[in-house]
Amino acid sequence: MADSQVPHQLLRVAKEVDAKLEAVLEEQRRHWTEVDPRLSEAIDELERMTTSGGKRLRAGFCYWAWRGAALLDRGSGPQIGSESLELEEDLIIRVGAAFEFLHVFALIHDDIMDNSSTRRGATTVHVANGRRLTESNWQGEARRYGEGVAILVGDLGHVYADQMIGQVDRRARRIWDELRIELNLGQYLDMRAAAAGELDHETARQVATFKTALYTIVRPLQLGASLHHDPGPTLLAKLDRFGRPLGRAFQLRDDALGLIGDEKWLGKPVGDDLREGKPTEIVSFALDEASAAQRSVLDQIGRRDLSSTEVADIVEVLTATGALGRNEEEIQRLLQEAHQALADLPFDEVTLDAFGALADYVAARDR
Amino acid sequence: MADSQVPHQLLRVAKEVDAKLEAVLEEQRRHWTEVDPRLSEAIDELERMTTSGGKRLRAGFCYWAWRGAALLDRGSGPQIGSESLELEEDLIIRVGAAFEFLHVFALIHDDIMDNSSTRRGATTVHVANGRRLTESNWQGEARRYGEGVAILVGDLGHVYADQMIGQVDRRARRIWDELRIELNLGQYLDMRAAAAGELDHETARQVATFKTALYTIVRPLQLGASLHHDPGPTLLAKLDRFGRPLGRAFQLRDDALGLIGDEKWLGKPVGDDLREGKPTEIVSFALDEASAAQRSVLDQIGRRDLSSTEVADIVEVLTATGALGRNEEEIQRLLQEAHQALADLPFDEVTLDAFGALADYVAARDR
Numbered sequence: 001m002a003d004s005q006v007p008h009q010l011l012r013v014a015k016e017v018d019a020k021l022e023a024v025l026e027e028q029r030r031h032w033t034e035v036d037p038r039l040s041e042a043i044d045e046l047e048r049m050t051t052s053g054g055k056r057l058r059a060g061f062c063y064w065a066w067r068g069a070a071l072l073d074r075g076s077g078p079q080i081g082s083e084s085l086e087l088e089e090d091l092i093i094r095v096g097a098a099f100e101f102l103h104v105f106a107l108i109h110d111d112i113m114d115n116s117s118t119r120r121g122a123t124t125v126h127v128a129n130g131r132r133l134t135e136s137n138w139q140g141e142a143r144r145y146g147e148g149v150a151i152l153v154g155d156l157g158h159v160y161a162d163q164m165i166g167q168v169d170r171r172a173r174r175i176w177d178e179l180r181i182e183l184n185l186g187q188y189l190d191m192r193a194a195a196a197g198e199l200d201h202e203t204a205r206q207v208a209t210f211k212t213a214l215y216t217i218v219r220p221l222q223l224g225a226s227l228h229h230d231p232g233p234t235l236l237a238k239l240d241r242f243g244r245p246l247g248r249a250f251q252l253r254d255d256a257l258g259l260i261g262d263e264k265w266l267g268k269p270v271g272d273d274l275r276e277g278k279p280t281e282i283v284s285f286a287l288d289e290a291s292a293a294q295r296s297v298l299d300q301i302g303r304r305d306l307s308s309t310e311v312a313d314i315v316e317v318l319t320a321t322g323a324l325g326r327n328e329e330e331i332q333r334l335l336q337e338a339h340q341a342l343a344d345l346p347f348d349e350v351t352l353d354a355f356g357a358l359a360d361y362v363a364a365r366d367r
Numbered sequence: 368m369a370d371s372q373v374p375h376q377l378l379r380v381a382k383e384v385d386a387k388l389e390a391v392l393e394e395q396r397r398h399w400t401e402v403d404p405r406l407s408e409a410i411d412e413l414e415r416m417t418t419s420g421g422k423r424l425r426a427g428f429c430y431w432a433w434r435g436a437a438l439l440d441r442g443s444g445p446q447i448g449s450e451s452l453e454l455e456e457d458l459i460i461r462v463g464a465a466f467e468f469l470h471v472f473a474l475i476h477d478d479i480m481d482n483s484s485t486r487r488g489a490t491t492v493h494v495a496n497g498r499r500l501t502e503s504n505w506q507g508e509a510r511r512y513g514e515g516v517a518i519l520v521g522d523l524g525h526v527y528a529d530q531m532i533g534q535v536d537r538r539a540r541r542i543w544d545e546l547r548i549e550l551n552l553g554q555y556l557d558m559r560a561a562a563a564g565e566l567d568h569e570t571a572r573q574v575a576t577f578k579t580a581l582y583t584i585v586r587p588l589q590l591g592a593s594l595h596h597d598p599g600p601t602l603l604a605k606l607d608r609f610g611r612p613l614g615r616a617f618q619l620r621d622d623a624l625g626l627i628g629d630e631k632w633l634g635k636p637v638g639d640d641l642r643e644g645k646p647t648e649i650v651s652f653a654l655d656e657a658s659a660a661q662r663s664v665l666d667q668i669g670r671r672d673l674s675s676t677e678v679a680d681i682v683e684v685l686t687a688t689g690a691l692g693r694n695e696e697e698i699q700r701l702l703q704e705a706h707q708a709l710a711d712l713p714f715d716e717v718t719l720d721a722f723g724a725l726a727d728y729v730a731a732r733d734r
Contacts, residue, residue, distance in 0.1 A: 038555075041559070042555045140643075152480075302506040303506075
C-alpha cells in the first residue's frame with residue numbers, strides 16, 4: 001500500500017480498515033485454534049489473501065459518502081469529531097471491513113473460475129492448497145482438494161463480511177443484499193459470455209455495470225450515504241450519476257491494464273483476459289472495426305493456450321483497429337462525466353476533494 | 368415430501384417454507400429476466416436444487432423451538448393465533464427459508480468438493496453445467512465451467528439465505544453467524560481429514576459435531592428460541608443438551624445409510640463416503656477392533672476408484688468388527704439421551720410431542 005499514486009484520502013481509510021480486518025482474523029484464529037488447531041488453517045489462508053494487498057477502494061468510497069451525508073446535517077446534527085459521530089466512525093470502519101472481506105471472498109472464488117495462479121502477487125488459495133496435498137502425499141486429486149479448500153475459505157470470508165455488516169439497519173442492509181446479488185449474477189454473465197463467445201458491446205457493458213460500476217462504486221457510495229440517516233431518492237440518484245460512469249472508467253482501465261500493463265505491478269499475467277475470452281469493451285470496439293484478416297486474429301480470443309506472441313498479435317490488432325485508443329477516449333469521457341456529476345453533489349469541500357482524488361486515481365492508475 | 372415416515376409436525380412447516388422459497392425465487396427470476404434473460408439461468412439452477420426435495424429439518428427444529436419459547440410467555444404474553452404471533456409466524460417462516468437456502472448453498476458447494484453427480488436424485492449443478500458447455504460447443508473446459516457455475520449458484524443461495532434472515536435482531540443474528548462459521552470450518556475439517564487419512568474417532572466426532580449436531584439441530588433450535596425474546600442461558604443450554612446427542616445420532620444414521628442404504632431413496636451412490644475417505648465414527652470403531660487382515664481391507668478407504676465389490680468387502684469388515692452394530696447401539700443410546708433432555712425442556716405438550724416425533728424421525732429414517 002506504500003504507493004505514491006494512492007490518494008491520502010484513501011490511505012487513511014485503508015489503514016483503519018486493515019487494522020479492523022487484522023483484529024477480526026486474529027480473534028477468530030485464537031478462538032478456533034483452541035477448538036482444533038487444524039481449523040485455524042482455513043483462517044490463515046483467508047488472512048493471507050486479505051493482507052496481501054488491495055486498494056480498499058470500496059471501503060474508501062463508502063467512508064467518504066458516509067462522511068459527506070453525515071455532514072449534511074451540520075446545522076442541526078452532530079459535528080465530525082463529536083462523540084456520536086465517533087461511535088458511527090467505528091461502525092463505518094466495520095462496514096469498510098465488510099466490503100473488503102466480501103471482495104476477498106469474490107476474488108478467491110473468481111480465481112478458481114479463471115484458474116489464476118497468482119493474485120496480488122501471492123499464490124492463489126486453490127493453487128497453494130492443491131500443492132499442499134501433493135507435497136504432503138495426501139489422498140485424492142490435488143486440483144479437487146485445492147479448489148475445495150478455496151471454495152470454503154471464500155465462503156468463510158463471505159460469512160465474516162456479513163458479520164461485519166451485522167449492525168446496520170434495514171435500509172443499508174437492502175443495499176448490501178442487492179450488491180451481493182449483482183456481484184454474483186455479474187460474474188455468472190461474465191463467465192457464461194466468455195464460454196459462449198458473446199463478445200458484443202452490450203454484454204461487455206452489462207458485465208462492467210454489475211461487476212464494477214455497481215459493486216465497486218455505486219453501491220458502496222449509496223450504502224455509506226445511508227448509514228447516518230435516510231438519504232432519500234434524490235441523493236441516491238446523484239451518487240449513481242457520479243459512480244456509474246466512474247465505475248465503467250475503472251473497468252475500462254482494468255481491461256487496458258490486463259493487456260498492456262506491467263505484470264510486476266498487476267500481480268497476474270498479462271493477456272489472461274484474452275485467454276479466458278472475457279467480454280471487454282476493448283474487444284467489442286475492435287470487432288466493430290476489424291478487417292477480415294484482423295478478425296481472424298481476434299477469433300483466437302478464448303484459446304486457453306495462447307502464447308505471449310499470440311497475445312501480442314491480438315494486442316497489435318486491438319491497437320491497429322483503434323480499439324485501445326477508443327478505450328482511452330472513453331475513459332477520459334467517462335471521467336469527465338463523473339466530475340460533472342460530482343459538482344452536483346451537495347457535500348462539503350473536503351468530501352468533494354476526496355471524491356475527486358479517488359475518481360482520478362481509479363481512472364488513471366497503472367496497476 | 369409425500370413420505371409416510373415424515374412426521375406431520377415437520378410436513379406442516381415444510382409446506383409453508385416451500386411456498387416462501389418458491390415465492391422468493393419467482394420474484395427474483397421475474398426481476399432479473401427483465402434485466403437480461405441470461406441472468407435467470409443462475410436462478411433456475413438454484414431453484415432446481417431448492418425444489419428437488421429436502422426434508423426442511425432445520426426449518427422444522429427452528430419453528431418448533433420458536434413456538435415453544437413464545438408460549439412460555441403464555442401467562443403474560445400473546446397467545447398462539449393472536450395477531451402479534453401471526454406476524455411473528457411470518458418471520459419464522461422466513462427464517463426457515465433462510466435455513467433452507469443456506470442448506471442448498473452448502474450442498475451445491477459440497478457436491479463440487481465430493482464430485483457428486485446426483486443429489487436428491489437430480490443431476491448436481493456442476494455436472495449439469497459442465498455438460499451444457501460440452502453440448503453447446505462452448506469454449507473452455509467443461510469441468511471448470513460447470514464448477515464455476517455451481518460456485519456462483521451456491522453463493523447466490525448464500526445471499527438469499529442472508530436476505531431471508533435480514534429482519535431478526537442482533538441476538539438471533541449472532542447465532543446465525545456462528546452456525547455459518549461452524550458449517551464452513553466443519554466442512555474444511557471433514558475434507559482435510561479425508562485427504563490426510565485422519566480417520567480417528569475424535570476427528571469423526573468433531574466433524575459430526577460441527578457439520579450436523581450444531582448446524583442441523585442445536586443452532587436452529589437456539590435461533591428459533593431467540594426470536595420471540597431473550598431465552599436466557601439456561602434454556603439455550605437445555606436445547607443444547609437435547610440437540611447435541613440427537614445431532615450425533617442423525618450423523619451416525621446418515622453414515623450407516625451411506626453404507627447400507629437404498630440408492631433409490633438416498634439419491635446418491637452407496638459407498639461414496641468410503642471412496643472419499645470421509646472420517647466417520649463407524650470407520651473409527653472398526654479401526655479400534657480390526658485384525659491385521661481386516662485392517663488391510665480398511666486401508667483401501669479413500670481410494671476414489673473403489674468398485675462396488677470392494678465397497679462390499681469394506682462393509683463386510685465394518686460388520687464383522689462389530690462397528691455397524693456399535694454404530695446402531697450408539698444411535699439408540701444418543702436418542703435416549705436426547706429424549707431425557709427433552710423431558711427437561713419447559714415447553715408445552717404439543718411442542719414436546721413435535722420434538723419427540725422429529726427426534727425419532729431423525730434417528731430412525733431409512734433415507
